[in-house]
Amino acid sequence: MRVEEVEAAATHDLRWRVLRNRRAGAPVVFPEDARPGAFHLAVRNAGDGVLAVASFSAEATPHRPGRTAVHLRGMAVDEPYQRHGVGRLLVTTAVERLRREGVEVLWCNARDSAAGFYARLGFEVVGEGFVVPESGFAHHVMLRDL
Ligand SMILES: CC(C)(COP(=O)(O)OP(=O)(O)OC[C@H]1O[C@@H](n2cnc3c(N)ncnc32)[C@H](O)[C@@H]1OP(=O)(O)O)[C@@H](O)C(=O)NCCC(=O)NCCS
Numbered sequence: 001m002r003v004e005e006v007e008a009a010a011t012h013d014l015r016w017r018v019l020r021n022r023r024a025g026a027p028v029v030f031p032e033d034a035r036p037g038a039f040h041l042a043v044r045n046a047g048d049g050v051l052a053v054a055s056f057s058a059e060a061t062p063h064r065p066g067r068t069a070v071h072l073r074g075m076a077v078d079e080p081y082q083r084h085g086v087g088r089l090l091v092t093t094a095v096e097r098l099r100r101e102g103v104e105v106l107w108c109n110a111r112d113s114a115a116g117f118y119a120r121l122g123f124e125v126v127g128e129g130f131v132v133p134e135s136g137f138a139h140h141v142m143l144r145d146l
Pocket residue numbers: 018019075076077078081082083084085086087088089109110111113114115116117118120
């Protein structure tokens with residue numbers, strides 16, 4: 001397995017299948033994709049193509065005022081590969097890059113169903129929970145000080 005930077009378009013299939021439950025017409029383009037400096041990482045292996053994707057873009061968080069922060073979005077691991085360390089590999093690789101770039105905080109709107117994953121990777125819950133109306137999923141902001 002290797003982690004590579006990819007174009008936004010290379011994330012769309014996994015976003016649709018894993019995060020949008022293959023819903024016809026569900027949006028797979030995020031406004032953050034167009035931000036200057038946004039980047040996308042994918043985990044690939046030789047036989048099976050893209051196993052996981054995640055996207056990163058500069059965005060401050062009120063939970064760490066004044067800190068250089070990056071928003072993690074679109075974290076998705078292909079179902080047969082979930083719980084095999086693929087998501088950990090992707091986030092760990094991103095954290096190394098972001099630290100080199102001087103980023104101080106990585107944060108995301110974590111689905112409560114995935115909160116245990118982020119907690120295992122050193123993220124903490126901040127603030128109150130909320131529901132994203134389009135999906136109905138309960139979320140909390142989670143962040144990791146880098
Ligand atoms: C959540 C997700 C990104 C995690 O990636 P993954 O490759 O399955 O996770 P990993 O195997 O790298 O797990 C790392 C650790 O987190 C734990 N973990 C993974 N998913 C978890 C979950 N949903 N709940 C609790 N713990 C979880 C693993 O057991 C592992 O623990 P360990 O440190 O004791 O070994 C992936 O399962 C996924 O795409 N799920 C569906 C979409 C989704 O929820 N995306 C996140 C939206 S915010």
